[in-house]
Amino acid sequence: MAETASAQPADMSYREEEASFYHEASLNAAWVGSRLALGALTFGFGAFVFAFFYLRSTDSFGRWYPAGFHAPGTDLGTLIMALVVASAAIQTLALQQLKHGRKAPWTAGALTALALGLAAIGVQVWQLLNLPFFPGSSGFASVFVGFSPVFAALVFVTMLWLHMLIGRSRPLPEMSFVEQPPTYAAAFAVQRFQASLSSFTLVWNYLAAVTIVMWVLFYLVH
Numbered sequence: 500m501a502e503t504a505s506a507q508p509a510d511m512s513y514r515e516e517e518a519s520f521y522h523e524a525s526l527n528a529a530w531v532g533s534r535l536a537l538g539a540l541t542f543g544f545g546a547f548v549f550a551f552f553y554l555r556s557t558d559s560f561g562r563w564y565p566a567g568f569h570a571p572g573t574d575l576g577t578l579i580m581a582l583v584v585a586s587a588a589i590q591t592l593a594l595q596q597l598k599h600g601r602k603a604p605w606t607a608g609a610l611t612a613l614a615l616g617l618a619a620i621g622v623q624v625w626q627l628l629n630l631p632f633f634p635g636s637s638g639f640a641s642v643f644v645g646f647s648p649v650f651a652a653l654v655f656v657t658m659l660w661l662h663m664l665i666g667r668s669r670p671l672p673e674m675s676f677v678e679q680p681p682t683y684a685a686a687f688a689v690q691r692f693q694a695s696l697s698s699f700t701l702v703w704n705y706l707a708a709v710t711i712v713m714w715v716l717f718y719l720v721h
Contacts, residue, residue: 509605513571516646516688518683518685525691525694526690526691526694526719528588529691529694529695529697530694530698533697533702534696536702537701537702537705538684540590540653540702540705540706540709541599541623541710542608543649544709544713547642547646547649548716550641550642550645551642551716554638554639554641554642555639556699557639558638559638561706562637562638563637563638563639564637564638564639564721565636565637568632568640569631569632569717570631570639570717570721571626571631571717571718572626574680575625575626575717576626576714576717576718577714579619579623579626579710579714580616580710580711580714582616582618582619582622583615583616583619583654583706583710584710585615586612586615586619586676586707587612587682587701587703587706587707588608588707589608589611589612589615590608590612590661590703591700591704592608593605593609593611593612594608594700595609595698596608597676597696599677600673600674600677600678601673602668602671602673603673605668606665606668609661609664609665610665612661612703613658613661613662613665614721616654616657616658616661617658619654620651620655620658621655623647623650623651624651626647627644627647627648629635630644639721643717646713650706650709650710650713653706654706657699657702657703657706660699660702661699664692664695664696664699667695668692671689671692672685675689676689676693
């Protein structure tokens with residue numbers, strides 16, 4: 500699934516050449532922007548991981564995990580993690596169908612991934628509204644309550660991104676993913692969609708990996 504514009508012919512008009520320039524810039528922006536986003540997210544999530552291990556190691560006044568403290572249920576945490584990982588895996592697998600020119604299977608997979616991601620948000624919101632502890636009752640509670648809303652908001656934004664991609668894919672002909680479209684405008688539209696979809700897949704898989712890491716910390720290590 501190519502994501503770069505084809506070679507420019509010598510007889511390309513000035514308007515077409517200018518459009519090609521902006522098209523290449525948008526493809527590069529999608530690639531660079533997604534990598535910068537991963538770097539920013541890593542710094543943000545790294546702060547929670549650092550706080551987790553720092554507060555856990557110092558355990559000031561025994562307030563990291565005090566006696567009688569009730570942690571959130573492992574079943575809900577596992578369900579949230581499973582929903583996010585399944586969503587990322589299904590979308591990634593469905594993407595292979597799109598690369599072979601089969602748009603319908605990808606659309607079905609993307610809609611399934613969207614539903615699973617939204618379900619993960621719903622479960623996490625329900626969990627936050629029914630916590631067995633107050634937000635500042637312990638060091639563990641502070642890190643957990645700090646991380647969970649941030650992560651839920653990021654998942655929501657990512658699912659909104661996926662919803663927009665599904666909408667953008669509707670007017671694109673199925674064969675345009677394996678054959679060169681007849682016009683520059685059509686080719687550019689397909690390539691920009693491909694670049695955005697690749698960036699989304701990278702970010703969503705990254706968030707799925709973060710979910711696994713934080714699940715281990717909150718429910719296995721704590």
